[in-house]
Amino acid sequence: MHKNATCNSENEATALKSNDTRDRLARIRAINEQSAATQSADKSQATRPVRKFADHKFRAITGSTRGSRKPAPGTISRTTSLLQRFWRREVSMRRTR
Amino acid sequence: MSNTFQPRISLVVIQPSPFCNIDCRYCYLADRANQKVIDERTLDKIFERVFESEHLGERFSLLWHAGEPLAVPVDFYEKACARLRQFNRRNIRIKQHFQTNATLINQAWCDFFTAHEAHVSVSIDGPRQIHDANRVTRSGRGTFEQAMRGVRLMQQNGMSIHNIAVLTRASLEQPDEMWNFFLSEGITNLKFNVEEVEGIHAESSVRDSEDRDRYQAFFRRIAELRKRSGAKVWIRELDQMADRVRFGSDELESELNVPLATLSFDCEGNVSTFSPELLTVRHAKYQHFKFGNVFTSGVDEILHNELFLTAHADIERGVSRCRAECPYFSVCGGGEPSNKLAENGTFDCTETMHCRLTIQSLCDLVVQDEESASVATFA
Numbered sequence: 001m002h003k004n005a006t007c008n009s010e011n012e013a014t015a016l017k018s019n020d021t022r023d024r025l026a027r028i029r030a031i032n033e034q035s036a037a038t039q040s041a042d043k044s045q046a047t048r049p050v051r052k053f054a055d056h057k058f059r060a061i062t063g064s065t066r067g068s069r070k071p072a073p074g075t076i077s078r079t080t081s082l083l084q085r086f087w088r089r090e091v092s093m094r095r096t097r
Numbered sequence: 098m099s100n101t102f103q104p105r106i107s108l109v110v111i112q113p114s115p116f117c118n119i120d121c122r123y124c125y126l127a128d129r130a131n132q133k134v135i136d137e138r139t140l141d142k143i144f145e146r147v148f149e150s151e152h153l154g155e156r157f158s159l160l161w162h163a164g165e166p167l168a169v170p171v172d173f174y175e176k177a178c179a180r181l182r183q184f185n186r187r188n189i190r191i192k193q194h195f196q197t198n199a200t201l202i203n204q205a206w207c208d209f210f211t212a213h214e215a216h217v218s219v220s221i222d223g224p225r226q227i228h229d230a231n232r233v234t235r236s237g238r239g240t241f242e243q244a245m246r247g248v249r250l251m252q253q254n255g256m257s258i259h260n261i262a263v264l265t266r267a268s269l270e271q272p273d274e275m276w277n278f279f280l281s282e283g284i285t286n287l288k289f290n291v292e293e294v295e296g297i298h299a300e301s302s303v304r305d306s307e308d309r310d311r312y313q314a315f316f317r318r319i320a321e322l323r324k325r326s327g328a329k330v331w332i333r334e335l336d337q338m339a340d341r342v343r344f345g346s347d348e349l350e351s352e353l354n355v356p357l358a359t360l361s362f363d364c365e366g367n368v369s370t371f372s373p374e375l376l377t378v379r380h381a382k383y384q385h386f387k388f389g390n391v392f393t394s395g396v397d398e399i400l401h402n403e404l405f406l407t408a409h410a411d412i413e414r415g416v417s418r419c420r421a422e423c424p425y426f427s428v429c430g431g432g433e434p435s436n437k438l439a440e441n442g443t444f445d446c447t448e449t450m451h452c453r454l455t456i457q458s459l460c461d462l463v464v465q466d467e468e469s470a471s472v473a474t475f476a
Contacts, residue, residue, distance in 0.1 A: 024464050025424075025428070032344065
């Protein structure tokens, strides 16, 4: 396991040839479209369009589509976790009031 | 102007004061010791101008940013929120955001954020030794302790932590330490900005071709650590790039290249568009990027300002060249004007260090990952 990930022979950068980058991207997108067609039950994952505007460094939160994911168990204290759950419930209730 | 020109205000950045209570070594802002605070009259005029714009849609984000927004008392924002509601007669959906160094967060701020459902993003660069290397007070002391006190208070108040870390060469060499730190602190919404050549920050520790490899290696390792840990951590750079690789197209645009999509106001009422950093920049060719002032003109009039037209024409040319020449255009949208100007001296250009790192190397990494995944799936 690398302690530090620097550039070395074991961990060289992946460099795409510029003239085939478009092809490789097209191939990946075609696979995703195919996947979307066959997995229509999970449209939210397979056909989610990219926002018209790309996010950027001044978009700290707004671009996050997965920002509400819960942290993995054990990554935060139980107190914090309980507080977070309480707060989510509270926000949810306020929104429905 | 191009045929696709459809201005739409998406992000409004207001600088309530240029002042920052700390003095980060990589900061691009020249005026961060200036303690002037925006007055109520100017703020009212900004709101008036934004809400009267014909280019306002059904929603926008309001970001309080640059210097340190929390250096202005919480009372100011309480009044600002009340004024904002008064001006918002069309009931437009507004999300308020704060980007803060977290050193001034106290219970009063947490109460305010909670009451107004404000989104708060903090700036922690990583573990103490990495954070304190650059994020320092004016006397040169590290701010890690103060900032983490603020973060923990937010957590105790049930707020999730969104964080922006600035990546320097030193932090790029320590992905394990970075990952372990953020995970152990329960900071699970991560964004990484790279140290840039911008404004008065003329030299970055990250700049040569070797750093492209280092940058990519950093994210490869972070992705590996995330996968191994099973932790649900959002990493803007990786997850957004994965979306763009899978679903992107040449229709993608950058908010920073589209007129009026981003509006930036300083505490004098000056207004700019495109990259928010441009508001404080002076330049031999373009002069400056203050395209108007709320006391003399509406924001829509920016589109007729001569300085704007010169800048916009060059930005359009630069984006067109990106579209024609760069194979990464569909995951980028044409680069960022402030980086093009700072690195190449003009908007009418394509590649920058910023895009070689944050777009090209990340795209290469994600493409490789996607291809491996598809091989595994379809073999």
